[in-house]
Amino acid sequence: SFTVDVDLRFTSGDRGVLVSHGDQGGGYVLYVDEGDELVFLHNGYGVPTVLRGGPIPDGTEAVQLAITAPGNWRWNAAVSVGGETRGTVDDLVMLGAMAPFEGINVGIDRRSPVSWDLAQAHGPYPFTGDLRAVTYTPGEPAPDAGSRFIDLLREMGLRYE
Numbered sequence: 001s002f003t004v005d006v007d008l009r010f011t012s013g014d015r016g017v018l019v020s021h022g023d024q025g026g027g028y029v030l031y032v033d034e035g036d037e038l039v040f041l042h043n044g045y046g047v048p049t050v051l052r053g054g055p056i057p058d059g060t061e062a063v064q065l066a067i068t069a070p071g072n073w074r075w076n077a078a079v080s081v082g083g084e085t086r087g088t089v090d091d092l093v094m095l096g097a098m099a100p101f102e103g104i105n106v107g108i109d110r111r112s113p114v115s116w117d118l119a120q121a122h123g124p125y126p127f128t129g130d131l132r133a134v135t136y137t138p139g140e141p142a143p144d145a146g147s148r149f150i151d152l153l154r155e156m157g158l159r160y161e
Contacts, residue, residue: 001068001139004030007132010060012036014129016107016122018063023102023112026095030065030079031109031118031125032056038086040065040079043114044093053079053086069094069142094142106134 006018013036020029026045033039038053056063064080075092078085102112107127113119 001142003067003137003139004065005133005135005137006030006063006065007135008061008063009130009132010036010056010058010063011129012058014127016125016127016129017105017109018107018127018131019065019134020105020109020114021103022095022114024114024116025101025112026093027102027114028065028077028095029109029114029118030063032127032129038063038079038081040077040087040089041115041118042075042077042089042092044095047093048115048117049089049092051077051079051087051089053081056081068139069145071143073142073144104136107131 004019015032015034017029017031021027022043026043028040028042030040036055038056040051040053042049060082062082066078068076070076073094075094076088076090077092078088080086108124109119110124118125
């Protein structure tokens, strides 16, 4: 699990990518589209899922993407504007291991895009507004995360003693 906090000074008409992580093989992008709409797009290894968070009010200073990892290699996502949850989507494919290959971009989606459709429409879609900071904060590991694997094996073994 993790959160992505975006510190900005939003002005109506600002457009573009706030943060992207990944590439055409898998990843996610959080961006502001036409109509001042906040959009989260998850590329689950070629299967796109779009969560629309509605318009961002003029003067907004905080946008957040919250990812929770309930287990079974799945993610649940929520987008918030100014502390108000605007939308959620559950049961996304967790991105892990060696994918995505491309790292995190702030204010743009360089090189291999997370979404070909978005890249064809806008190129790397640099954010046109005042983007001050993007902060990733790690949360709890998924119940079946690698760091908990030894505990899971121990628990399974105890069932047979």
